Amino acid sequence: MESVLERIKSIRKQKGYSHEYLAQELDISQVAYSKLEKNETKLTVERLFKLAEILETPIADLLDIKANNIYHQNNSDQAIGHQEVQNLYQENKDKTDKIIELYEARLQDKDRLIAQLSNKIKF
Structure with a gap:
């Protein structure tokens, strides 16, 4: 989970987003977001999807899933x-x-x- 949170943090910084901005978008407090990014609270699947949407980043990138491991039938x-x-x-x-x-x-x-x-x- 820490690697996912590190990728979220890295993408957040690349996009120039603050804790306050993401907290507001997630409809949580800045302190709650800070705890989330520090892995002091659990990241829910719903919040993961919402973060991917806010960061305009595919879930696969946040989870570091390699495209060659994904199969479509x-x-x-x-x-x-x-x-x-x-x-x-x-x-x-x-x-x-x-x-x-x-x-x-x-x-x-x-x-x-x-x-x-x-x-x-x-x-």
Whole structure:
């Protein structure tokens, strides 16, 4: 959390915003904002979103989320990442098919064993 607060503080200073200004925008006291920035009070999700809006900064930047770790799924064959999703689907399908194949083989072994035991019981 401290790194998020450090980024908020840094962006606030870059934009030339004072504690008083952000406090007013958040509808809290200057002391409350100061405590928030010093991590003496909890930063709520609602306030985080409001700060991102006031600072005109994406939430991902405040949270230091790298764009290459964000994936968007579209139902389009031309979508970026479609091939990776398709490969993952195919890998899972292959594994599922193999599990089904092994399960069916076990069932056949069970049926053979039952038949053998039935024959031994009859004699």
